[in-house]
Amino acid sequence: MTLALCMIVKNEEMTLARCLKSVEGVFDEIVVADTGSADATKAVAARFTPYVYDFLWQDDFSAARNFSFSKARADYLMWLDADDVLKEADRAALLALKQTLDGGTDAYSLRYDAAQDEYGNPTLWFYRERIVRRACGFLWRGAVHETLCVFGKTKTLPIAVTHLRGEHKERGRNLRIYLRGLLAGKTPRGRDAFYFARELRDNGLPALAADAYLYFLHGEGWAEDKICACLNLAAIYRAQGNAERQKKVLLHSFAFGVPRPAACCALGQLYLEQGDPRQAIFWFKLAVDEGERTDGCGFVCPDHSGYIPCMWLCVCYDRLGQYERAAYWNERAGACKPQDKNYLQNRLYLAEKTGRKPRA
Numbered sequence: 540m541t542l543a544l545c546m547i548v549k550n551e552e553m554t555l556a557r558c559l560k561s562v563e564g565v566f567d568e569i570v571v572a573d574t575g576s577a578d579a580t581k582a583v584a585a586r587f588t589p590y591v592y593d594f595l596w597q598d599d600f601s602a603a604r605n606f607s608f609s610k611a612r613a614d615y616l617m618w619l620d621a622d623d624v625l626k627e628a629d630r631a632a633l634l635a636l637k638q639t640l641d642g643g644t645d646a647y648s649l650r651y652d653a654a655q656d657e658y659g660n661p662t663l664w665f666y667r668e669r670i671v672r673r674a675c676g677f678l679w680r681g682a683v684h685e686t687l688c689v690f691g692k693t694k695t696l697p698i699a700v701t702h703l704r705g706e707h708k709e710r711g712r713n714l715r716i717y718l719r720g721l722l723a724g725k726t727p728r729g730r731d732a733f734y735f736a737r738e739l740r741d742n743g744l745p746a747l748a749a750d751a752y753l754y755f756l757h758g759e760g761w762a763e764d765k766i767c768a769c770l771n772l773a774a775i776y777r778a779q780g781n782a783e784r785q786k787k788v789l790l791h792s793f794a795f796g797v798p799r800p801a802a803c804c805a806l807g808q809l810y811l812e813q814g815d816p817r818q819a820i821f822w823f824k825l826a827v828d829e830g831e832r833t834d835g836c837g838f839v840c841p842d843h844s845g846y847i848p849c850m851w852l853c854v855c856y857d858r859l860g861q862y863e864r865a866a867y868w869n870e871r872a873g874a875c876k877p878q879d880k881n882y883l884q885n886r887l888y889l890a891e892k893t894g895r896k897p898r899a
Contacts, residue, residue: 648669664839
């Protein structure tokens, strides 16, 4: 069966070629819908495919994505953004998957590595509906932070799409779309309410974002979004210097599921800042013990159950004068990031404190 790539782009001349080169030889068809580029984006796209279309921007990402899907004729459709790539191992895995496509599966969710550290390790990943059977007629919903609505037989696979963050364009665009909706009488609800709050925070409006997060937390919504809202709201309270509100909303996140390592780390840091390293140790150890979920649900931040709590546990035990334990947790942190400068500096410092030479 055939597989098409469907993309929407605007002013992506700096990233589009990188994306399309990373998938060369994978797709039977590539469809690019341009929403109003003023640079050489369309010329770049034309080097890889004859199927480049103009789409009049309507302040609606779903409309653009549905248009791109409508232009494809392959049996299965996959989508990418211009700042996404496939690493070689994932490209090979996708090619292998393509050979198994038989129409028996309606949708595939693939892993999205949304952020990486300076060593290339994923620091945030989650799963998104990425490949769908065209005959099902699945549609995108939502003007901003759109989602692909699927049903039927679905599979979740560990093949990763990697996001390589580039220059941020059109700052405030998403917020403007939400505000136009508000002026038209469309109150954000559910998932939209969560992302509206996030756009307010990302655009430098933390007080309004806090109110919007509270509105979302008192309404309907996916549990994972509720947990993320609590974490984001806690960060706002921390910046405001309101430790009690920060603690309260972090603990409130436990109402929506098992304690997440990110919340545990935030609580540990809060107690450490308040001069209570023993309380902090409890929360940092819980972050390590709880670990991140890997069942395909929610947002996964590996550092919050590995490097971050281990490094903070090193700090806690150092403050308590327990240098052997500090060295143990520093080595645990180093196992996550062997080249990390903080880990390497701690090794030298703790070697002096313990009287032991650091292992090579």
